[in-house]
Structure formats: structure tokens, C-alpha cells
Amino acid sequence: xxxxxxxxxxxxxxxxxxxxxxxxxxxxxxxxxxxxxxxxxxxxxxxxxxxxxxxxxxxxxxxxxxxxxxxxxxxxxxxxxxxxxxxxxxxxxxxxxxxxxxxxxxxxxxxxxxxxxxxxxxxxxxxxxxxxxxxxxxxxxxxxxxxxxxxxxxxxxxxxxxxxxxxxxxxxxxxxxxxxxxxxxxxxxxxxxxxxxxxxxxxxxxxxxxxxxxxxxxxxxxxxxxxxxxxxxxxxxxxxxxxxxxxxxxxxxxxxxxxxxxxxxxxxxxxxxxxxxxxxxxxxxxxxxxxxxxxxxxxxxxxxxxxxxx
Amino acid sequence: xxxxxxxxxxxxxxxxxxxxxxxxxxxxxxxxxxxxxxxxxxxxxxxxxxxxxxxxxxxxxxxxxxxxxxxxxxxxxxxxxxxxxxxxxxxxxxxxxxxxxxxxxxxxxxxxxxxxxxxxxxxxxxxxxxxxxxxxxxxxxxxxxxxxxxxxxxxxxxxxxxxxxxxxxxxxxxxxxxxxxxxxxxxxxxxxxxxxxxxxxxxxxxxxxxxxxxxxxxxxxxxxxxxxxxxxxxxxxxxxxxxxxxxxxxxxxxxxxxxxxxxxxxxxxxxxxxxxxxxxxxxxxxxxxxxxxxxxxxxxxxxxxxxxxxxxxxxxxxxxxx
Numbered sequence: 238x239x240x241x242x243x244x245x246x247x248x249x250x251x252x253x254x255x256x257x258x259x260x261x262x263x264x265x266x267x268x269x270x271x272x273x274x275x276x277x278x279x280x281x282x283x284x285x286x287x288x289x290x291x292x293x294x295x296x297x298x299x300x301x302x303x304x305x306x307x308x309x310x311x312x313x314x315x316x317x318x319x320x321x322x323x324x325x326x327x328x329x330x331x332x333x334x335x336x337x338x339x340x341x342x343x344x345x346x347x348x349x350x351x352x353x354x355x356x357x358x359x360x361x362x363x364x365x366x367x368x369x370x371x372x373x374x375x376x377x378x379x380x381x382x383x384x385x386x387x388x389x390x391x392x393x394x395x396x397x398x399x400x401x402x403x404x405x406x407x408x409x410x411x412x413x414x415x416x417x418x419x420x421x422x423x424x425x426x427x428x429x430x431x432x433x434x435x436x437x438x439x440x441x442x443x444x445x446x447x448x449x450x451x452x453x454x455x456x457x458x459x460x461x462x463x464x465x466x467x468x469x470x471x472x473x474x475x476x477x478x479x480x481x482x483x484x485x486x487x488x489x490x491x492x493x494x495x496x497x498x499x500x501x502x503x504x505x506x507x508x509x510x511x512x513x514x515x516x517x518x519x520x521x522x523x524x525x526x527x528x529x530x531x532x533x534x535x536x537x538x539x540x541x542x543x544x545x546x547x
Numbered sequence: 548x549x550x551x552x553x554x555x556x557x558x559x560x561x562x563x564x565x566x567x568x569x570x571x572x573x574x575x576x577x578x579x580x581x582x583x584x585x586x587x588x589x590x591x592x593x594x595x596x597x598x599x600x601x602x603x604x605x606x607x608x609x610x611x612x613x614x615x616x617x618x619x620x621x622x623x624x625x626x627x628x629x630x631x632x633x634x635x636x637x638x639x640x641x642x643x644x645x646x647x648x649x650x651x652x653x654x655x656x657x658x659x660x661x662x663x664x665x666x667x668x669x670x671x672x673x674x675x676x677x678x679x680x681x682x683x684x685x686x687x688x689x690x691x692x693x694x695x696x697x698x699x700x701x702x703x704x705x706x707x708x709x710x711x712x713x714x715x716x717x718x719x720x721x722x723x724x725x726x727x728x729x730x731x732x733x734x735x736x737x738x739x740x741x742x743x744x745x746x747x748x749x750x751x752x753x754x755x756x757x758x759x760x761x762x763x764x765x766x767x768x769x770x771x772x773x774x775x776x777x778x779x780x781x782x783x784x785x786x787x788x789x790x791x792x793x794x795x796x797x798x799x800x801x802x803x804x805x806x807x808x809x810x811x812x813x814x815x816x817x818x819x820x821x822x823x824x825x826x827x828x829x830x831x832x833x834x835x836x837x838x839x840x841x842x843x844x845x846x847x848x849x850x851x852x853x854x855x856x857x858x859x860x861x862x863x864x865x866x867x868x869x
Contacts, residue, residue: 278668279604286775329841329849331786334603334664338782339837345775346830353822453679457672464665499684507683514676521669525659 251492253375253387258454258488258513260393261371261446265458266484267400268438270477273463274415276333280319280436281459283341284443285452287318289348297355308444315440318344320433371450371510389449396445400438404477407431412473454510458484461517468521468528487516576818582712582771583810583829587780589719589764591806592726594785595799596757599737601663605758606781608652608667609645610765610774614678616644618685625688634710638766645762648674653754707825711771718767722760726799733757734795776826779833780806787837790844809833 265281272278288311295310318340325336378385404411414421414428421428439459446455466479491513496506597605620640624633648670655666707715726733735743736753744750761781768777788802813829842849 273662273665276662276664278662278664279607279671282607282668282671325841330847330852331789332598332601332603334601334667335598335782335786338603338607338778339786339834342775342779342783342830343834343837346779346827346834349824349827350831353824353827453672453676456668457676460665460668460672464661464669467665468659468661495680495683504684504687507681508679511676511679511683514672515680518669518673518676521673525655525661528659 257374262458262484262488264397266462266480269459270463278460281456284315287341287344293351311444319436457514465521468524491516582715583814585719587806587810589722590780591784591803594781598785606778608671611671612648612674613641616640618681649758714767779830783833787840790840
């Protein structure tokens with residue numbers, strides 16, 4: 238952050254930060270659409286707290302703080318968190334939010350106990366092990382051909398490609414299982430498997446982002462851009478594209494605002510990830526202000542149909 | 548400690564006596580256990596209504612929503628003197644910011660078609676992002692003095708002080724009283740909002756009071772025991788109590804008892820065994836009770852529902868044979 242304290246825009250640094258932000262934002266928004274529609278918006282936040290025991294166990298097994306085992310441990314627990322939540326909801330008839338709350342707080346507590354137990358042997362600070370900062374993106378690069386590309390950008394590009402292939406490739410199936418899982422099952426689609434695949438992608442996206450750009454960015458991008466797009470359209474296809482656009486725009490504007498706006502009040506630059514989250518909020522409240530206007534423009538019926546849906 | 552004993556004399560003195568017998572005469576331990584029990588009772592009681600109103604994760608959303616308030620309070624405190632880290636000021640900032648979060652959630656629900664969970668998520672992430680932005684600025688003027696401001700919200704483990712305990716008592720007891728007084732209105736809003744509206748109940752007002760109580764309990768709990776424990780104490784006891792009963796009053800009683808019991812057992816275990824942090828231990832005790840209730844709960848537990856299905860099946864077979 239001190240690198241940017243001057244407030245000047247340096248492409249070599251700011252360019253990569255914005256690219257990392259866009260990659261994370263669009264990956265999260267793509268799968269986030271289905272979380273919002275399935276009323277599981279807070280899963281990203283739940284996973285961000287729940288991965289702790291995965292980190293602890295990965296560390297206890299391998300004895301190192303290398304990022305690959307940590308990543309695998311966290312991703313496994315992330316998926317576990319999603320499936321346990323779903324099991325509690327389906328079999329235990331526990332309210333969605335509550336089942337998520339029970340699962341992630343318990344996992345977090347378990348992780349904390351494990352870490353305290355392991356702490357005799359080595360310092361394993363949950364704050365430092367997993368959470369990266371987007372400002373550090375340009376510092377850790379990998380040589381690829383003639384270019385030095387930040388590792389974070391490579392990781393997040395992979396995640397984006399995965400999510401894009403999944404959402405575009407299974408678009409019809411996703412639409413059917415999201416809006417009518419019963420019909421999907423009758424028609425022979427395995428809605429349960431598709432849902433599991435979605436959960437795996439959510440967990441991978443979340444963990445990859447925690448590790449590279451910090452948790453607040455991905456948690457916001459899972460929820461706010463899709464919720465914004467939902468206010469403006471009733472078509473799932475348009476919702477997916479709109480939300481990706483909002484996410485990318487929030488990433489660009491967020492970084493610009495983080496280094497520019499504080500300067501107006503005599504401060505140095507502030508947290509980029511936080512400002513990107515604030516930008517998504519600005520879009521949402523803007524859309525909320527515009528949505529009634531849109532309704533008056535003769536689209537009333539479709540909106541009312543959507544409103545009356547459960 | 549005297550204030551608290553005055554507030555609930557019987558519970559206080561009998562608890563102290565019990566702990567004396569356990570060999571836990573240590574003053575600090577008593578304070579920690581006492582505060583954990585009160586916090587568990589209050590959040591267990593309030594948590595029932597957040598669960599029934601389908602806002603179980605409101606604690607998660609609002610605890611994150613408090614961060615900007617803390618940043619602003621610190622800014623104000625350090626501008627007008629050297630009391631940026633004054634606890635009361637920070638608590639007030641957190642409270643104000645949390646209440647703003649409540650109004651924002653209610654506003655999003657009212658003026659857009661956004662679902663409850665997304666409304667919670669929007670407030671959670673946008674407010675928290677704003678908080679990080681403010682802390683980024685605060686650190687520039689506060690320097691080293693502002694360090695550790697985040698830990699106010701993430702809390703510490705096993706370090707409830709006498710001052711924390713006083714605040715916990717000062718908020719938990721009125722919150723419990725509020726639950727008892729407003730139980731009827733809150734239940735009506737949770738189960739039949741239309742009926743409540745027809746009956747002339749000011750829904751918005753009832754909602755604000757209910758969530759205000761959640762915010763108050765959260766604020767005192769957060770800085771004493773940390774964010775995850777507070778979310779857990781609001782959700783787990785209520786969700787566990789749901790397996791045992793269909794009546795709101797019974798559910799409140801069971802949930803508060805589970806919360807209080809988890810607080811007591813968890814903090815006692817952590818007092819005896821040093822490598823069990825109290826916050827995490829309390830959550831794990833509550834989670835064990837939840838797990839037991841999930842299987843054994845007499846109303847909606849897995850076993851009860853299995854038996855129900857079996858008896859329905861036997862009855863059906865009997866009818867076919869007859």
C-alpha cells in the first residue's frame with residue numbers, strides 16, 4: 238500500500254491490481270447469480286470463516302505452510318461446509334440461514350481449537366496464513382515466456398475460465414435446476430449433482446480469492462452484483478452478463494477511488510478491496526432507485542409475476 | 548462484580564457458591580463464567596425470534612456492519628482529543644452503525660424485490676468494505692495508536708474483564724426482559740405478518756425493536772468474546788430448541804437455557820484446560836447440544852420423525868390388511 242501512497246497511477250502496479258480485481262469479481266459474480274437465486278447468498282461469507290479447520294489439518298498433516306496443501310485443505314472444508322448446510326436443511330428441516338450459521342461457526346470453533354493445539358509447535362496465525370491483500374498482487378510474479386505475470390493473476394484466470402465454462406456449458410441445466418429442481422429431476426437431470434458441482438466451484442473461487450485478494454472482495458462479489466442485476470432484469474441470461482459487467486466495473490472504479498478519493502481530503506490511498514465492495518453497493522443502491530422507474534415504463538406484469546414468486 | 552450481583556442476586560450467589568465448590572474460587576474465572584452465562588441466556592432468547600423471522604444470520608450481517616461505526620468513532624475521538632480508543636465511544640459507534648445496518652436491511656426489503664438473505668449479504672459486505680476503507684484512513688492519522696482497532700470487532704479469546712462483564716449484564720438483563728414482555732407481538736410478526744398488520748401492529752416498529760435488541764446484545768458480546776461466538780450464540784441454541792417444541796414460549800426457555808448452559812460449561816472447561824479457548828469451547832458445547840437435539844429432539848428430531856413415519860406406515864399396512 239505504501240507503494241501507492243503517492244496517489245499516482247502506475248500501470249505496472251495498478252494495472253495488475255485492477256486485473257486481479259476484475260478476475261476475482263467476475264468469477265465470483267458468475268456463480269454468485271445462482272447463490273442469490275437459490276437464497277444461499279451468504280455461503281461465501283460462511284465459507285470464509287469455515288475454512289479454518291482445513292488450514293489447521295493441512296498444516297498438521299504436511300507440517301508446512303506451503304500454499305498448495307493449505308489451498309486443498311481449505312477447499313475441502315469449504316465444500317464440506319456447503320454440503321453439511323444442505324444436509325441440515327434437507328434432512329434436519331433447519332432454516333437455510335440457521336443451518337449455514339450452525340455449520341460455519343462450529344467449523345470455525347473447531348479450527349480455532351486445532352490451531353491453539355498446534356500452536357505449541359509453530360506459529361499459525363489464521364489472519365496471515367490465508368488472507369492475501371490485493372495491493373500485493375504485483376509483487377509476487379511468475380516468469381511466463383517473455384513476461385512476468387503475477388501469480389495471483391494466473392490463479393484467478395484459471396478460476397474464471399472454470400466458472401465461465403461451467404456457467405455457459407450448463408446454462409440450460411442450471412436454469413432448470415435453480416428455478417424448478419423437481420421438474421429437473423423428473424426430466425432426468427441430476428439437479429443434486431449439478432448443485433454439488435456449483436458448490437465445489439463456489440468453494441474453489443472463494444478459497445482462491447481469500448488467498449490472493451482477501452475475503453471481503455469475493456464475499457461482496459458473490460452477492461451484490463447479482464442482486465443488482467436481479468433488480469434490473471427478469472432474464473437469467475441478462476442477469477449473468479449484467480452482474481459480470483457490474484462486478485468488473487466495480488473493480489476498476491473501486492481501485493481508482495481507493496487511490497484518488499482519499500486524496501481529496503488530504504489522506505493517502507486506502508484499502509482497494511474495501512473500496513471495490515463499496516462500489517458494488519453504490520451500483521446496487523443506484524439500481525434500487527432506478528428499478529421503480531423501470532417498472533412504471535410498462536414492464537409491470539413481468540415484475541409482478543417475479544414479485545409473487547416465493 | 549457488585550453491580551451484577553445486585554442485578555440478579557439469586558442466580559449470581561448460587562452460581563458463585565457452585566463454583567466455589569468446584570474449586571473455582573478465582574475471581575477472574577467467576578467473572579468470565581458469569582458473563583458467558585448471561586450472554587448465552589440473552590442471545591439464546593433473542594435468537595429464537597431472529598430464527599423464526601428467517602433472519603438467523605442477522606448477527607453475521609450486523610457484526611460486520613459495525614466496522615464503519617468503529618472507524619468513525621475513532622476518527623471523532625482522535626479529532627476532539629486523545630480518547631479515540633475510549634470503549635464507550637467505540638461501543639456507541641458500533642451501535643449506531645449496527646442500527647444503520649438494520650434500517651438498510653429493512654429498507655432494501657421494503658423498497659426492492661431483493662430477498663432476505665441477499666439483503667443481509669449486501670449490508671454485510673458493503674458496510675464491512677466501508678469499514679475497511681475508513682480504517683485505512685484512520686491508520687494514517689492514528690498511526691500506531693489505531694492498531695488493533697479491528698480486534699475490537701474480532702474480539703479476543705478468554706479475556707472477559709470485569710468491565711466487559713458489567714456491560715454484558717447491563718444489556719443482557721434488559722434484553723431478556725424485552726423478550727418476555729414483547730413475546731406475543733414478536734411471535735405474531737414472525738408467524739403471521741398479514742394478521743399482525745390487520746390487527747394494527749406497527750410491523751416496522753416491532754421489527755426495529757427486535758433487531759435493536761439483537762444489535763445491543765451483539766455489541767456487548769462482540770468486544771468481549773468475538774464475532775464468531777456471538778453469531779453462534781444467536782443461531783445454535785435457537786436452532787437446537789426448534790427440535791424440541793412447537794411453542795414459542797417453550798422454545799425461548801429451552802433456547803435461553805441451552806445458551807446459558809453452553810456459556811457455563813464452555814467457559815468452565817476453558818478455565819480448567821488452558822489450551823481450550825473459551826469462545827471456541829462455548830461454540831463447540833452449543834454445537835454438541837445441537838447435534839444431540841438433531842437426533843433426539845422430541846418434536847422435529849430425526850429419530851422422532853423416523854418413528855412418526857414408521858407408525859404411519861404400520862397404520863397404513865394395518866388398514867390395507869383389515
